[in-house]
Amino acid sequence: MRKLGTARPISQKQSARKEGTRSLAKHHHKSFAKKSRSYSSTTAAMAQQNLNSLLQWSTENTVAPGATQPSSDPARQPAQLDPALLAQLLGGPSDADLMRQAMTAILSPEMPQDQKMIAWDNLEQLIESIDNAMNLTPLGMWAPLVQQLDAEESGSRMMAAWCISTAVQNNVKAQEAMLATGAVEKLAGLVLGDADQGVRKKACNALSSECRNFQAGMDELVKSLPEDVWKGKAVDAAEMDSVDEVIGKLREIAARQS
CATH class of the missing domain: 1.10.287 (Helix Hairpins)
Known part of the structure; x- marks a missing residue:
């Protein structure tokens, strides 16, 4: 960090x-x-x-001098701390403490933006662990994380989308938690309308992570897209070619020059 x-x-x-x-x-x-x-x-x-x-x-896991302890005996394996x-x-x-501290720095109006970006960087690394990503819910961090998608600074919007993408990737519980915040519509709005290309690309990545193998997330994305992007036909979230077709259109939009 x-x-x-x-x-x-x-x-x-x-x-x-x-x-x-x-x-x-x-x-x-x-x-x-x-x-x-x-x-x-x-x-x-x-x-x-x-x-x-x-x-x-x-004491319990110390072998007396001269005693033998066969490593193959599961009953004699040392207990884990x-x-x-x-x-x-x-x-x-703890990691939970560090996650809270990072979010506190991110939300502080007195914290300079360059320091917030370091806090964002640390938070994103922490939630690469699936256990820490799962802890976003009990720590009450989903709401402030999603709110940062509306941040004035483009760097904070980009990092919020990045953290969401990291948290929900191959993590059904996190996908469900993210969906409940209304973030799919926000992310779609960023892909389609944010002035910063970096924000658009990270938002697209977050939608890709949210929708793959998670039908409720895909259904919400389809509902959030205008007809000139996607004509509203249903997409099977488990069919990767179909998912790639939707996400591919969004990637083309995200890659446009600002």
Whole structure:
């Protein structure tokens, strides 16, 4: 991830993402330091409990000197540590924390646009994980994500479409959640009418990810398109040639010069 304050062109998004985690985590720890003593006491108790759990795990999975433990015996395989517990013990923010922090930066009116783009970059990387994409619903992040399709800055519109495309790709639960927000119509509107070519292309990608093998999403897209683009005939979302025909028309529109 990339550190807030070190904006780089979005085309180089793969090069320095870990920096952003440090910056966002630093802000998180500053806020944490302001909590009350009672909160600190509770946290200390939880930390002690977690440490006890770690010690118990270590004891249960330590082989005595001279003892043998056949690796083929499934009953003797070491138990796996809870990743959330391990994250707490190491003191680092969870992926859910990082997702919330990224969205907070994106929505902040005081955050410069170049810093928002770094936050967008970090969020998109996080939701490449299907588990994190599924967490958009319990974290309440679908609504603000879709709202950014109407953002004044074209960079935010583009990244919102990009994140949606990443989240819903081969993910039925995310496709259903996205459909419920009304984003299909918004994305179709961006493909057909946004002045920025980058926004149009990412919106088209998001529609492609949403509609493949998801009939409800395809039906909504067909309803959202004017007759001069698609004459309203039904499309089987599981038939890739038919899907490609619709998406191909949208790609031609998206690729036009601004």
